[in-house]
Amino acid sequence: xxxxxxxxxxxxxxKNTITKLAYLSKLSIPDGEIKELSKNLENIxxxxxxxxxxxxxxMDPMAHPLDFSQPLREDISTxxxxxxxxxxxxxxxxxxxxxxxxxxx
Amino acid sequence: xxxxxxKEILTAIKSKDISASELTMEYLSKIKKSQSxxxxxxxxxxxxAIETAKRVDNDISKNILKPLSGLPIAQKDIFCTKDxxxxxxxxxxxxxxxxxxxxxxxxxxxxxxVMLGKTNMDEFAMGSSNETSFYGPVKNPWNHDYVPGGxxxxxxxxxxxxxxxxxxxxxxxxxxxQPASLCGICGLKPTYGRVSRFGMIxxxxxxxQAGLFTTDAxxxxxxxxxxxxxDKKDSTxxxxxxxxxxxxxINEDKKKFTIxxxxxxxxxxxxxxxxxxxxxxxxxxxxxxxIKKISLKYTGLGVSAYQVVAPAECSSNxxxxxxxxxxxxxxxxxxxxxxxxxxxxxxxxxxxxRRILVGTYALxxxxxxxxxxxxxxVRNLIAQDFKNAFKEVDLILGPTTPDIxxxxxxKMNDPIAMYLSDVYTVSTNLAGLPAMSIPMGFKSKxxxxxxxxxxxxxxxxILKISYLFQRETEWHTQEPGI
Numbered sequence: 001x002x003x004x005x006x007x008x009x010x011x012x013x014x015k016n017t018i019t020k021l022a023y024l025s026k027l028s029i030p031d032g033e034i035k036e037l038s039k040n041l042e043n044i045x046x047x048x049x050x051x052x053x054x055x056x057x058x059m060d061p062m063a064h065p066l067d068f069s070q071p072l073r074e075d076i077s078t079x080x081x082x083x084x085x086x087x088x089x090x091x092x093x094x095x096x097x098x099x100x101x102x103x104x105x
Numbered sequence: 106x107x108x109x110x111x112k113e114i115l116t117a118i119k120s121k122d123i124s125a126s127e128l129t130m131e132y133l134s135k136i137k138k139s140q141s142x143x144x145x146x147x148x149x150x151x152x153x154a155i156e157t158a159k160r161v162d163n164d165i166s167k168n169i170l171k172p173l174s175g176l177p178i179a180q181k182d183i184f185c186t187k188d189x190x191x192x193x194x195x196x197x198x199x200x201x202x203x204x205x206x207x208x209x210x211x212x213x214x215x216x217x218x219v220m221l222g223k224t225n226m227d228e229f230a231m232g233s234s235n236e237t238s239f240y241g242p243v244k245n246p247w248n249h250d251y252v253p254g255g256x257x258x259x260x261x262x263x264x265x266x267x268x269x270x271x272x273x274x275x276x277x278x279x280x281x282x283q284p285a286s287l288c289g290i291c292g293l294k295p296t297y298g299r300v301s302r303f304g305m306i307x308x309x310x311x312x313x314q315a316g317l318f319t320t321d322a323x324x325x326x327x328x329x330x331x332x333x334x335x336d337k338k339d340s341t342x343x344x345x346x347x348x349x350x351x352x353x354x355i356n357e358d359k360k361k362f363t364i365x366x367x368x369x370x371x372x373x374x375x376x377x378x379x380x381x382x383x384x385x386x387x388x389x390x391x392x393x394x395x396i397k398k399i400s401l402k403y404t405g406l407g408v409s410a411y412q413v414v415a416p417a418e419c420s421s422n423x424x425x426x427x428x429x430x431x432x433x434x435x436x437x438x439x440x441x442x443x444x445x446x447x448x449x450x451x452x453x454x455x456x457x458x459r460r461i462l463v464g465t466y467a468l469x470x471x472x473x474x475x476x477x478x479x480x481x482x483v484r485n486l487i488a489q490d491f492k493n494a495f496k497e498v499d500l501i502l503g504p505t506t507p508d509i510x511x512x513x514x515x516k517m518n519d520p521i522a523m524y525l526s527d528v529y530t531v532s533t534n535l536a537g538l539p540a541m542s543i544p545m546g547f548k549s550k551x552x553x554x555x556x557x558x559x560x561x562x563x564x565x566x567i568l569k570i571s572y573l574f575q576r577e578t579e580w581h582t583q584e585p586g587i
Contacts (some may be wrong), residue, residue, distance in 0.1 A: 025465045028450045043521050048411040051483045063483035065297045065537020067135050071340055085204045089431035098429050101440050
């Protein structure tokens, strides 16, 4: 499947749409689970569609519950940033780097 | 010796009736005895607890007393705890040892509490029954065939079973209030921004809020003061000063409130729940409250809007789990793309994957305006509904849940039925309001909760009315025979 096709989704939660969504989400969905998942996602979209009729013409989108301004703080490192300790939670590190499979051949 | 409240425990420790070590051992023993039946805990921090309790006893012998010295507490496993496993109920973080403490944990540690362990929860706080946990379902102490609610099911069940005097929870769509209701205890979700979210593993950042479980309202008042306040590490935490909730509650000055009952919260209730609810209303009338009928006409859209906003934020937040820096790493990958995909597919459970897919869909090109922006506009409609209501009333009242707890397994294959169990709780998260569930009675020997919603940063009056209600009733003193 071409990259641009993967980003074009359909309204129906069929195998094709679920495969694309799984790709975008970095998940793999076994074929045996698609039928049940498709039904679940269709039902969820139906529930969500109840918002369609809401009278929101004069409403601003509300991304956040409180009207806060974004505070700035001094750019000072804290003791939370401890590379050695933080890297203890990774199973593969070397010389302070994270090890991942080869990207380029 | 059995103590029935946080207040009693703090008094007993202060007066040296019992040592922190004795108390800690007593609760650890209760937890161990109940674990195979209730499954409330993911990690029991026995050694740390004993060590902390000894330190508290040593301090007390030198007359060094902190606000919560020696108080045993259970922490939801969503809060990062330094050098202790923090799993968030997921296989993904089964091997995660946090390098730092969440601010809530740090504040409670500094106040003198003794952490007994980390409680079981729905995976990444996504669930209303505690059945999505990688560590198995928690049982409701009132009847082990029933769910305790979720996502903070372990914390709620443990307080209800009296195997801890108090616990922490988090509430994104009802995850404190719904389990509090189903387990017959108090569950307080503060205003968004009242308590720092630093170190609380993120599900939906504009909705998540830390809170508490206790058996009575005064205990919640004592604890809320200690966990609240601005935190430099969380730019969404409020700088509004933290009041003395406990003294406000026991002050005899203000007792009369105007309380609104939204018709949308009661019109579809079954007779048993409706009767129990109106019996509770009568108690409030008796103590002098004025009851008004109000309407919150868009709250019915709460679950639908929530099911866009929460998964959208979840799909973004959970993108950090890549199998590289922390968390589960798949052994079945030959390239980086596969490493990401297989680590996530093996590490996440069904419900989490479902929400990531829905969130990804809602944020995709072509659907962003129709779903995400539309849901945010509906969120504003709901917030305006509440804003208008609070011009007329001090507090809003309703049942916390449509019914008592359901049976384990009953709703697991029906996500919509599960989502609708939060129908009365999600709208307050969308609006960022504080709310609390307190016990109001029983149906078929299972507890039911009364939800009290307040205006932004008005936890004081929520706690006060809860305290006044509990002075007149004994529902909160009922204990399950675990």
